[in-house]
Amino acid sequence: MATRTKNRTNSQTAEQRYRDHLTKADHYELYRRMWLSRLFDETLLDFKKKARLKRGNLYASIGQEAINAGTSLPLKPHDYISPIHRDMPIFHFKGMSLESIMCQVWGKAEAPTRGKDSWSHMGDLSAGVIHSTSMLGSTIPVACGVAWALRLDGKTDSCVVAYTGEGATAQGVFHEGMNFAAVHKLPLVLIVENNQYAYSTPTHLGYATENTAARASGYGIPGWSIDGNDVLEVYEHTSLALARARAGDGPSIVECMTYRVRGHADHDDTRAMGYRPVEEIERWQKEDPIPRYREYLIKNKIFKASELPSPPPDVQKQVLDAAEYAINAPEPEAHTAMEDIYDESAGVTKWSK
Numbered sequence: 129m130a131t132r133t134k135n136r137t138n139s140q141t142a143e144q145r146y147r148d149h150l151t152k153a154d155h156y157e158l159y160r161r162m163w164l165s166r167l168f169d170e171t172l173l174d175f176k177k178k179a180r181l182k183r184g185n186l187y188a189s190i191g192q193e194a195i196n197a198g199t200s201l202p203l204k205p206h207d208y209i210s211p212i213h214r215d216m217p218i219f220h221f222k223g224m225s226l227e228s229i230m231c232q233v234w235g236k237a238e239a240p241t242r243g244k245d246s247w248s249h250m251g252d253l254s255a256g257v258i259h260s261t262s263m264l265g266s267t268i269p270v271a272c273g274v275a276w277a278l279r280l281d282g283k284t285d286s287c288v289v290a291y292t293g294e295g296a297t298a299q300g301v302f303h304e305g306m307n308f309a310a311v312h313k314l315p316l317v318l319i320v321e322n323n324q325y326a327y328s329t330p331t332h333l334g335y336a337t338e339n340t341a342a343r344a345s346g347y348g349i350p351g352w353s354i355d356g357n358d359v360l361e362v363y364e365h366t367s368l369a370l371a372r373a374r375a376g377d378g379p380s381i382v383e384c385m386t387y388r389v390r391g392h393a394d395h396d397d398t399r400a401m402g403y404r405p406v407e408e409i410e411r412w413q414k415e416d417p418i419p420r421y422r423e424y425l426i427k428n429k430i431f432k433a434s435e436l437p438s439p440p441p442d443v444q445k446q447v448l449d450a451a452e453y454a455i456n457a458p459e460p461e462a463h464t465a466m467e468d469i470y471d472e473s474a475g476v477t478k479w480s481k
């Protein structure tokens with residue numbers, strides 16, 4: 129695992145200098161976002177256990193909260209994200225309401241897909257969230273397409289941040305997308321959430337390079353493999369990659385080394401204990417990004433311990449209220465099942481029996 133420089137010196141690197149721009153309010157926002165991510169997952173897992181949520185699989189990002197918070201804070205409203213299944217809290221940080229995300233989880237009429245699809249298979253272009261799908265790796269060329277369109281439209285200050293797991297970097301389309309982005313210097317930042325397992329496949333069976341950031345040199349672009357459980361390190365490198373993209377210098381890869389604390393999804397939790405060494409799980413639990421950051425904030429006298437409740441009660445209430453909102457929201461009506469499927473304005477004929 130990459131380690132962070134403990135004592136900052138005058139010879140800070142370009143990416144480290146971004147930390148100095150953070151205000152006290154920014155630090156609290158990073159802390160809040162990490163807790164919101166944790167509570168989002170824990171609340172849904174609890175609701176499922178209690179049968180108050182009876183559908184779908186839950187792909188938790190527990191342990192990966194530093195990535196959710198650190199990559200989302202530097203984004204501007206006119207940027208876009210191309211997220212994947214473990215990024216549900218980031219949909220919210222990019223501008224979608226927690227209520228609409230919860231309605232998607234419960235399949236309600238108010239959900240972006242109006243109950244037609246599950247979990248992260250949704251998007252909202254008005255918030256800058258590109259629709260996420262199950263086709264891992266294929267999200268990269270789609271993100272490149274959006275970045276290309278931004279360029280053609282002259283929107284030089286807008287970037288696309290695409291997320292992927294380390295497993296999906298082995299897909300052919302991933303390579304084609306990254307190569308295309310590099311050749312055309314597209315404003316793309318790729319965040320690799322390297323949580324050490326692609327379902328039950330460990331990294332040494334997934335790639336033979338030292339890490340997935342090493343692939344960047346094959347595309348002729350910068351790649352950093354960083355401590356993905358250190359929210360400030362994630363924030364710094366995302367900020368640097370975004371600055372490069374906005375300046376027209378093209379894409380970069382930020383690989384965040386982290387750990388998938390639970391199974392692939394909730395149905396895999398028990399089995400996951402079997403395919404991972406217990407010592408490995410315990411070692412990574414000690415790297416929990418939330419207490420690590422809390423300790424940093426207190427040690428560096430940015431906050432007093434009493435100012436950092438764990439969890440912050442207002443965040444807990446926000447998540448619970450949004451879940452209750454979805455539970456009480458109306459179910460979709462049957463006739464809406466065939467709506468928004470075909471673009472009839474483009475002459476596509478509606479399916480009929």
Ligand SMILES: Cc1ncc(C[n+]2csc(CCOP(=O)(O)OP(=O)(O)O)c2C)c(N)n1
Pocket residue numbers: 214262263264265292293294295296297321323325326327388392
């Ligand atoms: C093209 C494709 N192949 C297989 C799958 C099935 N699948 C869903 S998630 C997953 C594991 C992905 O691992 P990784 O990319 O490392 O992300 P993680 O789930 O670990 O965050 C697989 C194999 C899929 N959705 N799409």
